[in-house]
Amino acid sequence: MEIVISSNTSKPIYEQITSQIKALIMSGELQTGDPIPSMRAMAKSLHVSVITVQKAYEDLQRDGFIETTVGRGSFVSASNRDFIQEEQQRKAESHLQEAAEIGRTSGISLDKLIELLTLFYTEEA
Amino acid sequence: MSSAIEVRNLQKSYTGFGLQNVSFCVPQGSIVGLIGENGAGKTTTIKAILNLIDIGGGEISVLGSPNKITKRTREDIGVVFDDICFHENLSVSQLGKVMQGMYKRWDMALFKQYCQRFSLDSKKRVGDLSKGMKMKLSITVALSHQPRLLILDEATSGLDPVMRDEILDVFLDFIQDEQNSVLLSSHITSDLEKVADYIVFIHQGKVIFSLTKDTLLYQYGILRCRTDEFKQIDKDDILAYQKKDFEWEVLVADKEKAAQKYKKCVIDHATIDEIMLLYIKGVQQCEG
């Protein structure tokens, strides 16, 4: 499992860790039940503070991607990957709905919104 | 034991200087960085923690021992000062044997392992080692008696980046065991930005803040603006500010919120150095 952290972007390191692990799980590189390095081991390898990794793991656990058991470590959650995909899509939908509302009420054109969405989407990659 | 070190309302006066109500803690399993100018009170605080000086007030608890640290607690504490404390005439291996006679949990095999890792020749006299090697030796000695707490006072100043990186790795290894903790007083804020979990900033004998490093690096921000924009800024949002030649610099606690609120101004990341400088050279906005 390889994670690449940039210290230069405005994206906090814990978010980078979270999104990269999520991507690995979604793409299938990490299968259900696969172990993930302990928080401290991850912190050591990435040369970051334990608290940062802790936050990342907590977020992943909250979103249902991993499960951490005391004494056994962290593993990719048994949750169905499709279910997670659906869940994330639902989240994206609600955000988009909000954006559409704002656009409608503030007079921002649909094209402009699409342009912005494209910009954000390609920037993330 | 949830804290390796707990300092509550520490007071200590000397003529012309004093520690006032210094409070912070080193949670077990974490690395805490202690920052501040020379003369701010970092070394005095460390001396108070180690019971090298009497204190004027407050409580200090180290490794669960509520009063002054005892001989037994010192078995569990490894200390590294900024200058070496060993006789120049002794060889590295002789020093190891001396330490074996001083610490109950001295692990000679571990000592030799670290010596090898740091390329410390066992036959070499301490006096013949370079400054960086002396520091590595001090750290080796501190680690080889299997402490639960490492305290370092400016131990990495004067070392080149390669050595510092090696040493930081050693600390990260050290806290793989959750029972171990590190208190690291340093000027080299880039090191702390790498490995610290929490940062405690001491200035003129007082604790200015004690926060997670992530809060400082990702939530704090520096707002730059012109005079008329500065006047519009809500006093509650300002932690500290300074007038520069062509702009005002304002330290804010939440840069996302500030970016939303003050759209005309430039908001930048803050490095730990910049945060320190704003507090030290700028004007601190007191709350209440």
Place this chain on the structure above:
Amino acid sequence: MRGLILKDFYNMLKNIGPTLVTTICVGLLLMVQGNPSLFVIGFAVAGGGVCSTCLRMDETAGWTKFELIAPVSRTTVVVEKYVLLLLLTITGLIVGGVISYVAGTLTGTLDISKFIMYVSVAFSISLISGSLIIFFLFKFGMIKADFFTVLCYAVPVGIFVAALVVVKKLGLNIMVGSPYMTITYFFPLLALVVSLLTAVATVAVYHKKQF
């Protein structure tokens, strides 16, 4: 304490050269004086002197700072120096004593009762002067303590001379009919008492010291 003594032992090994040379020169000078028994005093006092050198080396190296954060009590730090003083005095006594005895026998100048008195005087002077020096080193640190060094040697020698005068004048012949015997038995006892009192004072002083 084991570690501390080992450290002093290693340091002495490295520095023994100059000390030995000085002592031998002093001894030879004394011998030229015509009294080989004085070798024993030279060696014993030199032995005691090595102890103060060890303490000074500790301060120069910054070792005293390390001791404060190591698991040794301040009492042990002080007591170890007194133990070292005793060990070194006895070593010097044995070495010097053997040389004096042999030299005395060879030159036919050996006077047993005087020799025994010299051994006891050597023991006492070394112990008293050494104890006082250790006290001043712990209390004032190396630089200021130097000021008191001469005093530390003068005191026991002064006591010895004064005692000799007093005992002769008063004709005190306790135990064995000779003023020399009086001194031979009581001087070392006095030295041990002084040493003990100084040790207690040094421990008290060191416990209060701030760094």
